[in-house]
Amino acid sequence: MENVKNVDIISKELDKALMNHNNWRRTCLNLVASESILWDSTNALEYNDLTRRAILGIPGQRYSEGGEYIDSIEQITDDLLKDVFEAKYAEWRPLSGSIADAILIHALTSVKDKIVATPTPLGHPTWHGNGYSGFRGLEITDTPYDWENLEPDYDRLSRLTSEENLKLLIEGSSLILFPPDFTKLKRSASGVPIWYDAAHVLGLIIGNQFPNPLKYGIAAISGSTQKTMAGPLGGVILTNNGELYNKVVFTTSNDMATPDYSRYIMLARTLLNWKKDGKKFAERITKNAKSLAEQLVNVGMNVILENKGYTSTHQLGLVSPESFTSENAAKKLSNSGIITTPFPLPDRKVDSQILRLGVTEITQMGFTEDDMPLIAMAIKTAFSDTSEARNMVNNIVEKKSKDILESGFKIS
Secondary structure, eight states, X not given: OHHHHHHHHHHHHHXXXXXXXXXXXXXXXXXXXXXXXXXXXXXXXXXXXXXXXXXXXXXXXXXXXXXXXXXXXXXHHHHXXXXXXXXXXXXXXXXXXXXXXXXXXXXXXXXXXXXXXXOTTTSOGGGSXXXXXXXXXXXXXXXXXXXXXXXXXXXXXXXXXXXXXXXXXXXXXSXXXXXXXXXXXXXXXXXXXXXXXXXXXXXXXXXXXSOOGGGGTOSEEEEETTSTTOOOSOEEEEESOHHHHHHHHHHHHHHOOOOXXXXXXXXXXXXXHHHHHHHHHHHHHHHHHHHHHHHHHHTTOOBSOGGGTSOSSSEEEEEOOTTOOHHHHHHHHHTXXXXXXEOOOSSOSSOOSEEEEEOHHHHXXXXXXXXXXXXXXXXXXXXXXXXXXXXXXXXXXXXXXXXXXXXXXXXX
């Protein structure tokens, strides 16, 4: 009897935690750049059976029966990915962007190879000693970086690649305000294969708001499907190189456990939405990011890369007020219902305590450039008056949060 009682108590605690989370999120202004609202409003119950299947292999090459219609779902997903990214080959099975990284590291390198990768905190941890590259036994050199402009130092990179016997160059950034110069990057690589991690900007690539690296001869791009792409949690790999693709498929099939097939149909339906309304959506995202940066400056705050126009993506880099570290500033904003990401930067002469802000989710909720002055003022107020800022956030998000939860994300 005691065990039954404990089960009942725990069940109620779970229900309460879930209710509290949902209620809190409904009243928050989510400016986390790596999050979005799933752009597929189909009833999730339709996918229940797909979440329970364990049919290994790829379409036409299964290890058990029962996958005829799953084959169709996967093939549609594959065709859509190749279409929207103008790629010859796509791998859609990785369970996350990090797993996609692991697959590419395994497919593109051998033990003890030398590689060069974007330094932390801009570069993903999987590329470095404590991540998959380290587990692979690779010798890793940081890409020479211009920290003031947050882009590779192309001249120093060129000298490095011409002098070292490098097997791979990994480029990409978690704080990406402007695209790299892919022409310069390709030239600087001195023939070393380049893999570009586009985790944060996959949606912007589809929507023509960010250059497609494959068009510049980049060997592969990878990324997370839940960020600007607004799909389910997962990862993808895209390439025009058939030999590399065969290695990726082999590696994925051998290194990854059973996938969740429901994710593929969610991804396919998200891609269909991108084909219909993606350009409008991506343009709205970048306009909101630029406007929020400008409005934050108007209320007296500091946003990095003013000399370049602050941003051309979904992100901006807000400088923490004096006396606040990035972490303390993020916690202060969170107390007012404004969710951000602390992103302290090394090797900058000034402005090293940065908060990374992203606008994908608020764009999906219907926020436009006209709303950015209020959001900027709420952020400013949060550092001096938490209660007042909390009230401002409640007033800003209440109606639009209700609309999105009831009717889903729509481009009107």
